[in-house]
Amino acid sequence: MAEYRMTLVDRQLxxxxxMAFWFQPNDGYFEFRAGQxxxxxxxxxxxxxxxxxxxxxxxxxxxxxxxxxxxxxxxxKTIFKNALHAAALGTKFVVSRARGSFTLHKDASxxxxxxxxxxxxxxxxxxxxxxxxxxxxxxxxxxxxNRATDxxxxxxxxxxxxxxxxxxxxxxxxxxxxxxxxxxxxxHINHEMLKRYLVGLKGPVYYIxxxxxxxxxxxxxxxxxxxxxxxxxxxxFGDYKLSxxxxxxxxxTAVRVSDFRP
Numbered sequence: 001m002a003e004y005r006m007t008l009v010d011r012q013l014x015x016x017x018x019m020a021f022w023f024q025p026n027d028g029y030f031e032f033r034a035g036q037x038x039x040x041x042x043x044x045x046x047x048x049x050x051x052x053x054x055x056x057x058x059x060x061x062x063x064x065x066x067x068x069x070x071x072x073x074x075x076x077k078t079i080f081k082n083a084l085h086a087a088a089l090g091t092k093f094v095v096s097r098a099r100g101s102f103t104l105h106k107d108a109s110x111x112x113x114x115x116x117x118x119x120x121x122x123x124x125x126x127x128x129x130x131x132x133x134x135x136x137x138x139x140x141x142x143x144x145x146n147r148a149t150d151x152x153x154x155x156x157x158x159x160x161x162x163x164x165x166x167x168x169x170x171x172x173x174x175x176x177x178x179x180x181x182x183x184x185x186x187x188h189i190n191h192e193m194l195k196r197y198l199v200g201l202k203g204p205v206y207y208i209x210x211x212x213x214x215x216x217x218x219x220x221x222x223x224x225x226x227x228x229x230x231x232x233x234x235x236x237f238g239d240y241k242l243s244x245x246x247x248x249x250x251x252x253t254a255v256r257v258s259d260f261r262p
Contacts, residue, residue: 002097004030005043008089009068015153017075018119020060021084022068023093030069032098034062034130035123035207037235040071042083043092052079058209058235059098060122062129069095072122072153102235104131104138105205111139113198115189115218117210118146120237124209125154132165140168141197141204143189145214147176171197189218191225201225209235 006023014020023040032038041054061070075081104112104127114124121144131140146152152172162170173185173193185193194201206227208218215236222232 004095004097006030006069006093006095008087008091008093010089011085014072015155016148016150018072018151018153019075019085020070020072020153022061022070023095024068025095030095030098032059032063032069033103034059034126035103035235036098036100036126037102037123038069038098039096041094041096042087043094045083055080058102058123058126060125062126062133064130064133072119072125074119100235102207102209102233103127104136108137111141111198111204113194113204113206114140114142114144115206115208115210116142116144117214118151118237119153120208120210120214120235121153122209123235124207125157127207128158128161128168132161132168136167138167140165142168142170143193143197144170144172145189145210146172146174149174149177149180149182169197189221191221194221194225201227204231206232207235208232209237211237 005026007026008021009024010022012020035058037056037058039054039056045053057071057073059069060072061068073081075085102123114127116124124142128140128142131138142158144152144158155172158170158172162168171185171193173187173189174180174182175186175188178186187193198204201222206222208215215234219232219234223229
């Protein structure tokens with residue numbers, strides 16, 4: 001499997017307890033498709049961290065952002081994340097080749113509906129930026145659910161995309177704040193909310209990314225509305241899980257490909 005050497009070049013807080021990290025390929029080249037994910041490994045793990053030295057993350061940047069790749073995560077208190085947060089700029093990492101098929105379908109006549117929960121926005125941000133950069137003709141809808149307004153990463157950027165791209169409809173919602181001044185939706189994504197924005201639930205391709213419970217709820221909702229399983233793609237951010245090769249994945253901020261359908 002191809003591996004790439006990268007250097008940590010920047011970090012920023014992008015929402016409550018949510019950090020974005022930028023990594024620059026040492027040879028200036030890294031190929032991926034918007035929506036894919038990678039394994040991130042410390043090239044030189046600190047003592048005591050050898051057994052918790054890598055995680056799998058969605059790439060939150062798009063391929064057109066060529067100088068570096070960006071990964072965003074909730075900062076839970078794990079050995080790996082503590083080490084990443086403390087790592088000095090210039091720290092070296094090994095990154096696997098990009099993989100996964102949580103990528104935008106090619107048929108622009110079919111709308112794409114993104115259902116994101118929390119940090120599940122990461123691969124969707126990559127896809128939306130790619131679509132904007134390439135001026136793709138797909139009709140795009142993003143339903144973005146968070147418990148509170150401060151938990152929503154990339155809000156200003158997504159609002160700007162909605163203002164600039166007539167093909168993109170942005171529908172953020174909060175589930176834990178009932179009295180806050182908020183010009184968007186409130187409550188969990190449900191059948192009624194989808195119907196307010198979509199002309200029929202059958203027809204689009206659905207992309208669901210978020211915590212395990214949210215992914216399960218959304219797939220059940222769509223299934224109950226008559227949407228075919230062939231029209232759903234999911235990216236599950238769950239508790240500690242094992243991949244097919246028994247490598248450990250992270251808590252809600254790490255990505256696990258639970259179900260990819262063409």
